[in-house]
Amino acid sequence: MSQHPPSNVAATADEIAHAFEEEVEVVDLSSYSVEDWITQVMFWAMAVAVFIQFFTRYVLNDSLAWTEEVAINFLVGVVFFGSIMCVRQSRHIQVDVLYHYIPSGLARVLSLFVDIVRIAFFGYGAYLVWKYSSLISEERMTMIDLPKSIVFYTVMAGFALMCLRAVQVMIENLRRGYSVLERPDAFMPPTGD
Numbered sequence: 181m182s183q184h185p186p187s188n189v190a191a192t193a194d195e196i197a198h199a200f201e202e203e204v205e206v207v208d209l210s211s212y213s214v215e216d217w218i219t220q221v222m223f224w225a226m227a228v229a230v231f232i233q234f235f236t237r238y239v240l241n242d243s244l245a246w247t248e249e250v251a252i253n254f255l256v257g258v259v260f261f262g263s264i265m266c267v268r269q270s271r272h273i274q275v276d277v278l279y280h281y282i283p284s285g286l287a288r289v290l291s292l293f294v295d296i297v298r299i300a301f302f303g304y305g306a307y308l309v310w311k312y313s314s315l316i317s318e319e320r321m322t323m324i325d326l327p328k329s330i331v332f333y334t335v336m337a338g339f340a341l342m343c344l345r346a347v348q349v350m351i352e353n354l355r356r357g358y359s360v361l362e363r364p365d366a367f368m369p370p371t372g373d
Contacts, residue, residue, distance in 0.1 A: 260338025
């Protein structure tokens with residue numbers, strides 16, 4: 181038997197308005213960090229530069245040459261600062277199938293080794309980009325009269341912050357007793373069921 185009122189009964193405006201009321205969920209921004217907001221700003225700056233490029237090229241038929249360089253440089257920043265978030269949340273691509281077939285003690289040691297190699301890689305990357313940036317400190321960008329090293333110092337900062345976040349992840353893994361490699365299911369976000 182249907183629980184719906186007969187179709188010939190008219191609903192009042194208040195009833196219709198209240199039918200669309202839902203409980204608003206509280207927005208939780210606590211999982212975001214400073215680098216996430218910097219990435220957001222760089223992303224929207226890149227989007228504005230791409231829109232200006234599109235508009236001037238296809239609508240005005242007179243392209244502004246600097247927009248492509250600006251968009252590319254912001255894209256570099258988005259990639260490296262976005263990677264910081266991936267390190268913090270252990271969301272980079274990884275191969276964890278081996279951990280299902282080896283003993284848990286060996287898996288723990290191998291996971292710790294991966295953490296150490298990751299820290300060393302990001303630290304060395306920051307060092308190399310810092311050295312390179314100091315070599316090209318006098319070079320200017322092609323279309324904008326700014327030093328090229330700005331972009332490379334952004335990459336260096338990205339590597340350095342990834343290194344720091346990797347240290348934090350390793351410490352958390354040690355405290356917890358396992359990493360995402362050993363127990364990927366423990367790092368899955370809740371499904372809401």
